[in-house]
Amino acid sequence: MIQAPVVNIAEICARKGVENVVLSPGSRCAPLTIAFARHPKLTVRTVSDERAAAFIALGMAQTTGKPTVLVCTSGTAALNYAPAVAEAFFLQVPLLVLTADRPPEWIDQLDGQTIRQQQVYGQHIKLSFDFPVALEHPDAVWHTERMVSEALNEAMAFPAGPVHINVPLREPFYPADGEALQFDTQVKVIEEDANVFDLSPMHSLKLQQEMLFFKRVLIVAGQGNHDPKLLQALQTFMGSTGAVAVGDIISNTQKLAGVVRHQDAILACPDPEKMQSLQPDLLITFGKSVISKSLKLYLRQYKPKAHWHIQPAGQVADTFQSLTRIIRCTPASFFRSMAGSTREDAGYIKAWAGIETKAGKFLKDFTTTAPYSELTAISRVLNSLPHQSNLHLANSMAVRYANILALQPEQDVQVYANRGTSGIDGSTSTTVGCALSSQRITTLLTGDMAFFYDRNGLWHNYLPANLRIVIINNHAGGIFRLIDGPRRQPELEEYFETRQQLDARNTAQDFGLSYTACHSLEELEQALPAFFAPVAGAGILEIFTDSKANAVEFAAYKQALLKAL
Structure with a gap:
């Protein structure tokens, strides 16, 4: 017999918008495997190699923006998820990691496929939970339902990331002959409304007044998925302020009119006078990491007077060693609110545009011949x-x-x-x-x-x-x-x-x-x-x-x- 709270993990996941589940075969995880495999609203796939399975789940979640569920058996199977869990943590991709485990009294007792799985992902997980072993009391059922909802809410909360539930399971692992799994359609689900993270009118006015002191504004877009609303807001901001935008290939900004795409080539220029002509007064950044080492070294040497990073929540890294302000809102909200709030410097736009055109032509000619x-x-x-x-x-x-x-x-x-x-x-x-x-x-x-x-x-x-x-x-x-x-x-x-x-x-x-x-x-x-x-x-x-x-x-x-x- 598979206990109802274990079966209802799958039901809560489906009710919370999960679509994809990636399983790796094992016996200890059989109750979870059967529950997910038999749920009519979930797409479930089996990948034997847990390391590969976890990265496949990462790719699904990265593409859909929805949490993917991972399920594995006890022991080193859980450790094989670790590289993808760490990647998801720093890439801010939502995963729900379910690891089957032996009951706590059997840990460190020389039993097979048994390691110390509590907090197994250390600091590379947003939250880690331990599923109750005894599930008979109504409070334990309430606890499990609350836990799964909280885990999925946390996986999606900005910054998104992986969340772990360790699930100790006792035998029997398999349903008895003729036993049907019942998904409780009335199971408790806790929804969480996402914050808007917009700039308030008062905050916008304050920042607009401050931006009037800066003529040369440079925007650096870090890694991010394609976002049409953000691109539209950024295009309007660039057009109304004369700001210059630089975007690595992983920023998905190549469709922006006027965006600088060849910064790796541009910033190899040995002419200090040209490099100084590209130095910003105000640096505005958003997104995650940048690839270009040349860009990082350039901005660390030719520092702006001020550096604003736009991010709704979470830790902010001082990548360019010049950070002066963190603005807690979405990048799209910021650029919509701040359009038209700087004094355009035509010379600055011309400096970047000229060398970008030259670099692009050089690369085309060089790779052709x-x-x-x-x-x-x-x-x-x-x-x-x-x-x-x-x-x-x-x-x-x-x-x-x-x-x-x-x-x-x-x-x-x-x-x-x-x-x-x-x-x-x-x-x-x-x-x-x-x-x-x-x-x-x-x-x-x-x-x-x-x-x-x-x-x-x-x-x-x-x-x-x-x-x-x-x-x-x-x-x-x-x-x-x-x-x-x-x-x-x-x-x-x-x-x-x-x-x-x-x-x-x-x-x-x-x-x-x-x-x-x-x-x-x-x-x-x-x-x-x-x-x-x-x-x-x-x-x-x-x-x-x-x-x-x-x-x-x-x-x-x-x-x-x-x-x-």
């Missing part, structure tokens, strides 16, 4: 992405190359990346979760190390037809050949690059994906249209390059860039 390398290959891939598609950028060099090159303003591509902790460990799985939650073609741009690290993200029965994987295979961790420190060490190839000779052909065959290999720009340009065709189905496009040649061409790019600017 330069020899075959990772940089030129990725430029072809980005330019070929389908309209109205998703792009997930793996960490290491894939996300950096993409940020250098940028998307074009006319491209309707939504960009995702695991930049909460910036690890390579779950990019494939996260992209699979995104593809399962979207009708759009969803492309992963990844390196060989990140791809092979996470092959188990493909080990399940749900690979969607809209999944496309582009692997840049240089048979090594090529980033270490581009960084000044490791590339000068005799240990480079064995201990940093960790060279390998794998390719993805057999992986594609194992999991039923189409496979195409490219060794030149000509082969790549010929392959891309068919690869991205909607009818093509899930596939892998593997682009082979040489890490030594890539380093030479990247150095040539940087040298040519300095001359062009």
Whole structure:
């Protein structure tokens, strides 16, 4: 017999708007598995590798904006969730993590599949709960119902993130023959109304008066999902104030008219006079992290007079070492309220626009004429992405190359990346979760190390037809050949690059994906249209390059860039 409060975890989740559940098989978690699998309103999938399962759930939640539920058995299964839980915590993605456990009296008694699961995720979880073991008393039932509602409310409260419920379970784990599960449609559910986080008229007036003291206003957009209302408010603010906006590829601001997209190239300029002409009086930031190291170093050196960060709640990092004010509202509310409140500096707009145009033209010309390398290959891939598609950028060099090159303003591509902790460990799985939650073609741009690290993200029965994987295979961790420190060490190839000779052909065959290999720009340009065709189905496009040649061409790019600017 499965106790009603355990069954009703699934009912409360469904009533609270959960749509997707990712299970990993096990016996201790059987009551949870059966409850979720039999609920008529939930989409439930099974992924055997808990690490991959958790990143798939992360991709689903990141794409839908709704919590995904994870369920696993006791023991190290819970620990395998940890990388994705940490990523969700820093990326602010809602997850509800349910870990089955042995009853407390059996912890540390040399019993199987038993670890110390209370607070197992430490400081990388928003809240952690322990489900009651004894569920007979009405107060215990009330406690469980309240707990599940509170966990889901907290997962969605800004900043969103993962919440953990550890569920100790006694045998029997399975319903008796003929026993039917009953979901209590009257189960207690606690709703939470979201705060509006708008600026008050008085607060708006105060900030508008202060902004009149600043002529050169620079906006830096951090990582964020595509938000049409925010883009509209920001576009109006830029048009009425003369503010300049800079956006990494993961900020999803490329469709803004006038947005600076090539800051990595621009801020490589060695001319101090040009750099000073770009220095803001007021820096306004919103969103999460930025990729561009050049932008971070520039703003730490050429500090603004004031730095305002716009964020409804939560901790605020002083990334640029110049933070002077935190404004607790949504970015869209701020930009709507503050339109027309600065003195436009036409020279400042012209300085940024001029060098942005020059950098964009240089990159287009260089990647058109330069020899075959990772940089030129990725430029072809980005330019070929389908309209109205998703792009997930793996960490290491894939996300950096993409940020250098940028998307074009006319491209309707939504960009995702695991930049909460910036690890390579779950990019494939996260992209699979995104593809399962979207009708759009969803492309992963990844390196060989990140791809092979996470092959188990493909080990399940749900690979969607809209999944496309582009692997840049240089048979090594090529980033270490581009960084000044490791590339000068005799240990480079064995201990940093960790060279390998794998390719993805057999992986594609194992999991039923189409496979195409490219060794030149000509082969790549010929392959891309068919690869991205909607009818093509899930596939892998593997682009082979040489890490030594890539380093030479990247150095040539940087040298040519300095001359062009």
